[in-house]
Amino acid sequence: MSNGNEIAVKYEIDGNEIKLTMKNVQEYIVGTDSQITLSEFKFFTELCKVQKLNPFLKEAYCIKYGNSPATIVVSKDVIVKRATKHPMYNGKETGIIVLTENGEIVERNGCFKLPKEEVVGGWARVHRKDWGHPEYMSVSFEEVAQRKKDGSLNANWSGKSATMIEKVAKVRALREAFPDELNGLYASEEFGVTEPQRETKNAVVQEPQAITQQPEPEVKVNEKGEIEQGFEEQISFDEI
Numbered sequence: 001m002s003n004g005n006e007i008a009v010k011y012e013i014d015g016n017e018i019k020l021t022m023k024n025v026q027e028y029i030v031g032t033d034s035q036i037t038l039s040e041f042k043f044f045t046e047l048c049k050v051q052k053l054n055p056f057l058k059e060a061y062c063i064k065y066g067n068s069p070a071t072i073v074v075s076k077d078v079i080v081k082r083a084t085k086h087p088m089y090n091g092k093e094t095g096i097i098v099l100t101e102n103g104e105i106v107e108r109n110g111c112f113k114l115p116k117e118e119v120v121g122g123w124a125r126v127h128r129k130d131w132g133h134p135e136y137m138s139v140s141f142e143e144v145a146q147r148k149k150d151g152s153l154n155a156n157w158s159g160k161s162a163t164m165i166e167k168v169a170k171v172r173a174l175r176e177a178f179p180d181e182l183n184g185l186y187a188s189e190e191f192g193v194t195e196p197q198r199e200t201k202n203a204v205v206q207e208p209q210a211i212t213q214q215p216e217p218e219v220k221v222n223e224k225g226e227i228e229q230g231f232e233e234q235i236s237f238d239e240i
Contacts, residue, residue, distance in 0.1 A: 007038075009045040013052050020045045020055070025062060029055045034064040044072050051185065053078065061188065073188040076167055082181050083126070083174040090127040094170045096162045097121035097138065111162035119161045122169035126177040137173035144168050144190065164189055 009020045022041050029044075030036055036044075044062040047053070051074075053060040059078050064070040083089055095109040099118040107123055123138045144165065145157045157164055167189045175182040 007041070009049060011049045011052070013054055018048070018054055018056070020048065025055070029060075029062050030064050030070075031061070032064055034066055036062060036064050036070050040064070040070040040072075044070070047072060047184070063188070071188075071191050072186075073191060074185045076171055076187040076189065079171045079174055079182055079185055079187060082185075083178050086178055086181060088128045088130050089178075090129045092124060092126045092170070092173070094124040094166050094173075095122070096166055097123055097141075111166050113162055119165060122162075122165035122167075124166075124169040124173035126173045128177055131177075135173050135177040137169050137176060139165060139169045139172065141165050 007022060011018055022036075022038070025041060025044065026036060040062065044055075044060070048055055048060050051060075053074060055061065058075055060072070060074050062070050062072055093109065095107060096111055096113065097105060097107050097120050098113050099120050100106055101114075101116050105120065113119060119141055121138055121140050123136070125137075126135045128135070141161065145161070146154045147157075148154055152158070153161070167187065171187045171190065175185065
């Protein structure tokens with residue numbers, strides 16, 4: 001088998017070729033100096049290839065810290081755009097759930113809250129033209145808020161708690177309403193990780209190409225184009 005750095009995954013998006021290698025993914029996509037494994041590379045690239053995602057345009061992220069398993073996520077905008085383009089999409093409402101000064105639990109549109117109110121959750125309602133009832137999703141703040149080792153909220157969740165929880169509820173509701181289009185696509189807010197900000201201006205980009213995720217387990221893609229973890233399967237890659 002050739003060296004992992006020589007493996008290349010190629011695919012096309014809108015007529016543009018994307019080429020992903022261990023080297024350019026590590027250098028321009030991962031966003032940290034933590035080294036991804038071959039299995040994580042494969043999972044990430046295969047997800048990008050199957051779902052037609054361009055990580056160089058910040059549509060997908062492979063986030064790695066230390067020796068922890070890599071987290072593979074997509075941009076929230078990818079999820080929203082794919083849902084809204086569906087012919088059956090018929091709008092959405094989103095917001096937050098707050099505990100008021102009077103001790104009331106209130107479901108509120110948008111992300112506005114008063115200084116003395118506490119954000120306890122988020123909600124979203126997605127409508128489809130072919131459904132009699134909307135898809136409703138509510139999410140507990142404590143369930144998804146990301147905390148540091150000392151138990152305090154991290155920077156995003158402490159400073160933008162309403163915005164963060166609203167995003168989580170929105171993408172979860174959209175995924176439930178459009179499972180065929182969005183199954184297997186998760187936003188960074190759902191995992192409490194931050195999208196890398198590493199510069200990509202010097203990257204050699206040949207537009208879309210595939211990369212696969214996760215440590216050690218192999219990857220299986222079913223007939224619907226969904227990625228399944230925990231199954232062993234051979235994945236073919238072009239080699240340079």
